[in-house]
């Protein structure tokens with residue numbers, strides 16, 4: 001299974017900080033590195049394209065997009081623009097988009113559709129809140145979010161995509177899911193992918209864990225069953241700590 005280490009910079013690192021990051025990002029990954037993806041702010045994408053050169057290969061993505069290809073949508077960017085600017089991936093349905101900006105499952109499905117149709121690889125984010133976890137609703141919530149997002153892929157069968165399980169209570173809180181919590185949710189997602197898309201696809205879709213991943217806990221999470229990679233927020237901003245997490249995926 002493909003190993004993936006992705007960094008979501010959120011609203012951090014303008015163009016000059018982006019150049020400094022790539023100058024200093026020097027992980028020791030050998031001949032079989034994991035797939036590395038960085039999601040800088042859209043305004044820093046050009047600086048990332050220009051400065052990420054050399055080893056290792058780092059793919060780039062956008063943190064959000066609009067579902068229409070163009071039009072009167074002040075402040076938005078489209079999948080085709082992101083692709084032209086050098087992005088190959090798109091985060092869709094991150095919990096901050098859902099909870100701070102009111103994105104619904106339907107918005108997420110439209111964004112997944114647009115990303116896939118334009119040639120970006122969607123990274124579908126799902127995850128429960130603390131209240132939902134306490135109410136024993138983890139499976140129900142992540143399956144609802146997953147199935148709705150998969151509707152966005154109905155016109156692009158066979159299109160590669162990734163799923164990131166990010167429990168909302170673990171994001172930016174220092175509170176990490178245990179490897180067992182991550183495995184349990186990932187197992188649920190893998191079985192749902194199996195039922196929806198068949199065994200072969202279920203095994204091919206990388207399942208990433210996100211939520212307070214750090215160099216100290218990355219290896220334990222990456223060794224958990226059904227955890228194929230990590231989506232890192234805060235600890236991806238520093239080149240040395242992101243490099244240490246990438247090395248933990250070897």
Ligand code: PGA
Nearest residue numbers: 171172211212232233234
């Ligand atoms: P965190 O963020 O690693 O800072 O908790 C993860 C994310 O939101 O993708």
